[in-house]
Ligand code: SF4
């Protein structure tokens with residue numbers, strides 16, 4: 001019974017995590033780019049009656065309503081079957097990849113131990129490469145099936161770019177595989193908990209700095225994000241989804257964000273210790289579960305308090321601007337999201353301080369702490385994707401190809417050879 | 428290719444360093460303006476971050492750029508000083524002599540000051556003033572507008588109507604400017620609106 005439940009809940013939980021990241025990332029993107037460009041960003045859409053704007057979060061809801069109710073148009077000259085299949089493929093390829101990413105160390109509940117990832121397999125990196133490279137089919141089929149010139153150009157450019165960078169992507173990870181000696185992501189995370197020279201955590205980024213840079217660049221190219229968005233290129237060709245509208249366009253749009261979130265998760269897993277909290281291996285977490293819980297709750301209380309104060313400041317700032325029901329929002333949110341959680345966390349803190357943790361509770365606490373560490377890292381790298389997009393201009397097509405084949409490929413090969421040599425010497 | 432020495436670096440670098448910084452400019456249209464030095468020998472040494480290999484990796488420039496953007500973000504997040512105005516809830520500052528929506532002046536008894544002389548309609552370059560006159564009892568004016576419409580979509584806010592009016596009956600000092608409307612017809616302002624739908628305490 002529990003086994004079946006776990007089998008169902010694990011993929012759902014992982015799916016939920018990455019689907020939740022989509023609106024958060026879209027919000028990050030809009031608000032972040034606005035603040036980078038000295039603007040205020042979206043803050044108009046609000047829920048009537050409640051008067052909540054959530055600092056532009058409601059725009060996501062408005063987008064959903066718009067995209068779902070829009071006419072699902074299929075051009076007469078399109079290849080019907082492929083036209084419909086392309087966005088599905090794009091989304092499916094992006095979503096399948098999440099299956100092997102571990103969210104925390106193996107969790108023991110009573111007598112059962114299970115891995116906290118969607119599918120318990122040691123395929124790891126191979127699985128990710130197999131499915132993330134399927135994304136290119138979404139792009140090329142959309143371009144081809146639209147029966148129009150601009151999508152075709154976008155699709156072809158995108159395909160060339162993605163295939164070129166796939167090479168560097170694979171090569172840059174080879175170094176990691178050589179060093180850790182496995183492709184299983186959970187195992188890789190576990191090894192990264194050890195210490196290097198007794199000081200720094202044995203994270204991939206310290207062992208493979210060149211590999212990390214190469215992987216980062218290739219990941220940008222793989223997800224077709226700026227500065228590598230050859231596929232879209234708003235200024236010259238509109239992109240492979242020119243002819244798409246409504247829900248199909250939404251699928252492409254969400255697929256891009258899911259792919260981004262998953263690349264961020266892979267970067268974190270391979271190069272930044274995954275779910276590892278630096279200097280705190282799982283056993284230490286379980287042993288000191290009550291201290292960990294205290295620190296966690298304290299951090300939550302302080303963070304929520306700070307957030308509430310920030311919201312109140314926003315509220316003061318906004319109060320002069322809005323003369324309608326929206327002006328109450330700041331106070332409501334500050335209580336709901338800031339001071340309320342802070343007080344709850346403090347109450348929890350007192351309870352924790354007065355009781356002893358027993359049974360499998362410490363294991364759960366350790367897993368939650370690791371999951372939080374993982375989420376924070378992933379969110380940071382999602383932000384890096386957005387940050388880079390709003391900083392750098394787009395590469396020219398020949399520059400993309402030059403960088404891919406003449407700079408990154410030789411560097412990747414060199415990195416691989418040097419790593420292999422060092423590995424031979426050390427063993 | 429013509430080579431000039433970049434003199435624009437005003438941030439107090441030593442003169443030796445300044446001389447090494449080389450920018451390549453495209454040939455000026457008038458060749459008499461071209462600098463004397465032509466590119467003949469091997470190109471001079473570049474500073475390390477301008478060397479081809481490092482420039483190819485784009486990394487130093489990327490890091491500098493990302494520092495700039497995150498600086499803007501943090502500044503805006505903490506100080507909340509974006510110059511954006513939340514229009515329409517907050518109106519931008521309107522200078523006193525801004526030519527805004529017209530108003531029709533009133534006499535002391537509240538009737539319209541306009542005498543329907545048609546000067547404004549004649550002066551109007553866009554022909555957007557529509558006046559229908561009728562006779563009134565008052566022997567001094569004899570005429571007054573029965574209909575006085577201004578089409579706000581045609582008006583170019585030139586202010587000629589104000590200049591043309593012999594009895595100061597039309598002014599453009601309300602500080603109101605048209606915003607979005609649902610129908611085109613709503614932009615046609617009739618006499619009632621022009622006389623009464625105006626902010627208080629405007630000068631008489
Ligand atoms: S401002 Fe100019 S265009 Fe407008 S009504 Fe007066 S004269 Fe005509």
Ligand code: SF4
Nearest residue numbers: 541542544545547592
């Ligand atoms: S010029 Fe003055 S008085 Fe004559 S019709 Fe126009 S507003 Fe009336």
